Amino acid sequence: MIHRLLSLAAAALLLGAPARAETLAPREAPAKSLPVPGTVSPQMQAIIAQPLRMNWDKPPTTPEGWKQLSDSIATTVAPQIPAMAERMRVKIEPSTIDGVRVFTITPGEIPPQNRNRLAVHVHGGCYVLNPREAALPEAIFMAGFAHMKVIAVDYRMPPEAYYPAALDDAMTVYKAAIKMTDPKNVAVFGSSAGGALTLEMMLRAKRDGLPMPGAIAPGTPMSDVTKQGDSFQTNAQVDNVLVSADGFCDAATRFYANGHDFKDPMLSPVYGDVRGFPPTILTTGTRDLLLSNTVRMHRALRQAGTEATLQVFEGQSHAQFYRDDRIPEVKEAFDEIALFFDRNLGK
Amino acid sequence: MIHRLLSLAAAALLLGAPARAETLAPREAPAKSLPVPGTVSPQMQAIIAQPLRMNWDKPPTTPEGWKQLSDSIATTVAPQIPAMAERMRVKIEPSTIDGVRVFTITPGEIPPQNRNRLAVHVHGGCYVLNPREAALPEAIFMAGFAHMKVIAVDYRMPPEAYYPAALDDAMTVYKAAIKMTDPKNVAVFGSSAGGALTLEMMLRAKRDGLPMPGAIAPGTPMSDVTKQGDSFQTNAQVDNVLVSADGFCDAATRFYANGHDFKDPMLSPVYGDVRGFPPTILTTGTRDLLLSNTVRMHRALRQAGTEATLQVFEGQSHAQFYRDDRIPEVKEAFDEIALFFDRNLGK
Numbered sequence: 001m002i003h004r005l006l007s008l009a010a011a012a013l014l015l016g017a018p019a020r021a022e023t024l025a026p027r028e029a030p031a032k033s034l035p036v037p038g039t040v041s042p043q044m045q046a047i048i049a050q051p052l053r054m055n056w057d058k059p060p061t062t063p064e065g066w067k068q069l070s071d072s073i074a075t076t077v078a079p080q081i082p083a084m085a086e087r088m089r090v091k092i093e094p095s096t097i098d099g100v101r102v103f104t105i106t107p108g109e110i111p112p113q114n115r116n117r118l119a120v121h122v123h124g125g126c127y128v129l130n131p132r133e134a135a136l137p138e139a140i141f142m143a144g145f146a147h148m149k150v151i152a153v154d155y156r157m158p159p160e161a162y163y164p165a166a167l168d169d170a171m172t173v174y175k176a177a178i179k180m181t182d183p184k185n186v187a188v189f190g191s192s193a194g195g196a197l198t199l200e201m202m203l204r205a206k207r208d209g210l211p212m213p214g215a216i217a218p219g220t221p222m223s224d225v226t227k228q229g230d231s232f233q234t235n236a237q238v239d240n241v242l243v244s245a246d247g248f249c250d251a252a253t254r255f256y257a258n259g260h261d262f263k264d265p266m267l268s269p270v271y272g273d274v275r276g277f278p279p280t281i282l283t284t285g286t287r288d289l290l291l292s293n294t295v296r297m298h299r300a301l302r303q304a305g306t307e308a309t310l311q312v313f314e315g316q317s318h319a320q321f322y323r324d325d326r327i328p329e330v331k332e333a334f335d336e337i338a339l340f341f342d343r344n345l346g347k
Numbered sequence: 348m349i350h351r352l353l354s355l356a357a358a359a360l361l362l363g364a365p366a367r368a369e370t371l372a373p374r375e376a377p378a379k380s381l382p383v384p385g386t387v388s389p390q391m392q393a394i395i396a397q398p399l400r401m402n403w404d405k406p407p408t409t410p411e412g413w414k415q416l417s418d419s420i421a422t423t424v425a426p427q428i429p430a431m432a433e434r435m436r437v438k439i440e441p442s443t444i445d446g447v448r449v450f451t452i453t454p455g456e457i458p459p460q461n462r463n464r465l466a467v468h469v470h471g472g473c474y475v476l477n478p479r480e481a482a483l484p485e486a487i488f489m490a491g492f493a494h495m496k497v498i499a500v501d502y503r504m505p506p507e508a509y510y511p512a513a514l515d516d517a518m519t520v521y522k523a524a525i526k527m528t529d530p531k532n533v534a535v536f537g538s539s540a541g542g543a544l545t546l547e548m549m550l551r552a553k554r555d556g557l558p559m560p561g562a563i564a565p566g567t568p569m570s571d572v573t574k575q576g577d578s579f580q581t582n583a584q585v586d587n588v589l590v591s592a593d594g595f596c597d598a599a600t601r602f603y604a605n606g607h608d609f610k611d612p613m614l615s616p617v618y619g620d621v622r623g624f625p626p627t628i629l630t631t632g633t634r635d636l637l638l639s640n641t642v643r644m645h646r647a648l649r650q651a652g653t654e655a656t657l658q659v660f661e662g663q664s665h666a667q668f669y670r671d672d673r674i675p676e677v678k679e680a681f682d683e684i685a686l687f688f689d690r691n692l693g694k
Binding site for chain 1: 372374375376377378379380381382383384385392395396398399575576577578580581582585634638639642643645646650658659661662
C-alpha cells in the first residue's frame with residue numbers, strides 16, 4: 001500500500017470509491033495517560049486536573065432524585081453568588097417577566113455604547129440542573145466583563161415542567177426584551193443546554209415571525225443530542241465534565257424531552273434551517289465532549305451564510321471557559337464575546 | 348468531595364490554589380474503538396477510515412533515506428498533477444525567481460477583483476518532504492477554488508540545504524511578490540510546515556522591515572515543534588496522518604533544524620511576537636494532532652489584536668482539509684479561505 005508511505009498531500013490523490021461508514025473500520029486508539037498541559041494558566045491546569053465528575057454514569061432515575069440533585073447544586077452555588085457579584089461589580093435583582101422567573105443583572109458602570117443594549121441569558125445544565133441562583137455565574141460574568149445589562153432566565157425545568165417549557169419561558173423573555181429596546185440591540189447567549197436553547201430560540205423566532213436579535217453567543221451548544229458527532233467518541237473520558245455521551249447529561253435531556261424526538265431541531269438545532277440567523281460566536285475547548293457539536297454548528301451556520309466565528313480553548317473540557325471569573329482564560333473568552341457583541345449589536 | 352457532584356457552572360466556584368502542572372494527576376483515558384463518524388461526507392469518511400500512516404514511527408535515519416522517501420513521494424504525485432490541474436482549470440509553469448524554484452499557477456479565468464492579486468504558497472511536508480510537483484496540490488486547489496494566481500515555492504530542503512534555507516527561499520519569493528503588486532494585494536498560505544513557514548515569514552518580514560501582506564492562511568501550522576500542546580497527547584494515534592508527536596514529522600523537523608533550537612520562533616512561531624500580523628484564517632480538524640498548535644496560534648493572534656479566524660472540521664486528521672479537490676469538505680474549506688482573502692486583500 002504505497003499510499004500510506006506518502007505525504008499529506010500526496011496520499012490525497014488515491015481516493016477510492018466511498019464506502020458506507022458502517023462498513024469502514026474504526027480506529028483502535030490505545031489507552032493513554034494524558035498529562036495536564038503546561039500550555040494553559042496554572043488556574044486552568046487545576047481545573048483540567050480535576051478527576052472525572054463523580055457519578056457521571058449514575059444519574060438519578062426518578063423525578064425526586066433529579067430534584068434532589070438539582071437542589072443540592074443550587075444550595076451549594078447560592079452562597080457563592082454575592083462574592084462573585086462583588087468581584088464583577090454587578091447588582092442582581094430577581095423578578096418575573098410575564099410570569100417567567102428572571103434575574104436582572106446590572107453592571108455598576110455601563111459605557112455609553114451599551115446603554116440601550118440588553119443580553120438575554122439562558123443557562124446550561126442539561127435542561128434539568130442549575131435552577132435559581134445556580135443559573136447565574138455565566139450571566140454575571142457577561143454583565144461584568146461585557147459591561148452590559150443581562151436578563152437571566154430561570155426557566156422551568158423537570159419535574160416542574162417538561163419540553164418545551166424551557167424554550168417557551170426563554171421566548172417569553174425574548175419577546176419582552178425586544179420591546180424594551182431595538183431587537184438589533186439585543187444579544188442572546190448561554191452554554192451547553194443554554195447554547196442549544198439560544199439556537200432553538202432563533203428557530204422559534206423565525207417560525208413565529210419575530211425579529212432576530214443583533215448577535216448570539218451559544219457556548220459549546222448541545223446542538224445534537226442524538227449522540228452524532230466524532231468528539232462524543234474521541235473525547236469520551238477525556239472531558240472531565242460531561243465524560244461520556246451515555247452519562248448524566250443524556251439522562252437529564254431524556255428527562256426533559258419526555259418522549260419528544262431527539263432529532264427535532266428544537267432539541268438538536270444542528271438539524272434546523274439556520275438561514276437568516278444573526279452573527280454568532282461559538283466557544284469550545286479541545287477536550288470538550290461537545291467539540292464536534294460546536295464545530296458542526298459553526299460549519300452549518302457558515303454554510304447558511306451566517307457571520308459565525310469560533311473560538312476553541314486549549315485543553316478545556318465542556319464549558320470550562322466560564323468556570324471561574326478569576327481564571328485568565330475565562331476573562332479572555334468573555335472579552336472576545338464582548339468584542340463580538342460590540343461589533344455586531346446596534347446601539 | 349461534593350463539588351464533583353456539581354453542575355458545569357457550580358463546580359467553578361470551589362477553585363483551590365493552583366498547583367504546578369507536573370504535580371497534577373494525568374487523566375487516564377481508556378483504549379477506544381473510534382467509529383468513522385457519519386457526520387461527514389462519504390468521501391471524507393473514506394479518508395478518516397484509512398489506517399495509521401505506514402511507518403509513522405520508523406522514519407529514515409540517514410540523509411539518503413530521507414531523500415529516497417521524498418523522491419518516492421514526488422514520483423507518485425507527479426503523474427496525478429495534470430488531471431488535477433485539468434479539474435481545477437489551471438495552468439502550471441515552472442520557473443525560478445531570483446534563483447528560487449517556483450511554479451506559477453494561473454486559473455483559466457480570473458475575476459476582475461483578483462486581477463491584481465497574488466498568493467504565495469509554501470508547501471507542507473515537515474520541512475523535508477514534497478519537493479517539485481509534490482508541492483503543488485494545495486496551491487492548485489487555491490488557484491482553482493479562489494480563482495487567484497498562485498506562486499508556489501519549491502524551496503530547498505535537506506539534504507540539499509538546512510534551516511533556514513526554506514524560509515530564506517520563501518522570503519526571496521515574497522520580496523519579489525510585493526514588487527509585482529501592492530503588498531496589500533498579496534496573500535501567503537500553506538499548511539503544516541507550510542503553515543509554520545507562513546507565520547515565520549511574517550516574523551522575518553517584521554524583522555526586516557518589509558510590509559505585511561494583505562492576508563495569510565496558515566493551515567494546521569507546525570506552530571510549536573517542542574511537543575507542547577494538549578492534542579499531541581489527546582489525538583495521538585487518533586490522527587492517522589501524523590499519528591504521534593514522536594513520529595516521522597518530528598524526525599524530519601530535526602533533520603531540517605540541523606541542531607537549531609526548536610523553541611526559536613523561526614521554528615515554533617507560537618512563541619513569536621505576532622503583533623502587527625495581517626488578517627489570518629487558520630484551518631484544522633477535530634482529530635488533528637496539531638489541533639492545539641492551531642487553536643493556540645489562533646489565541647496568540649487574537650491576544651495580539653490580529654483579525655484571526657478559525658475553522659475546525661469534523662473528524663479530520665492533520666491537513667485532510669486539502670486531501671482531494673473532489674471531497675465536499677475540501678471545497679468548503681477553500682471557499683471559506685477564498686472568501687476571507689476576498690474580504691481582506693486589496694484590489
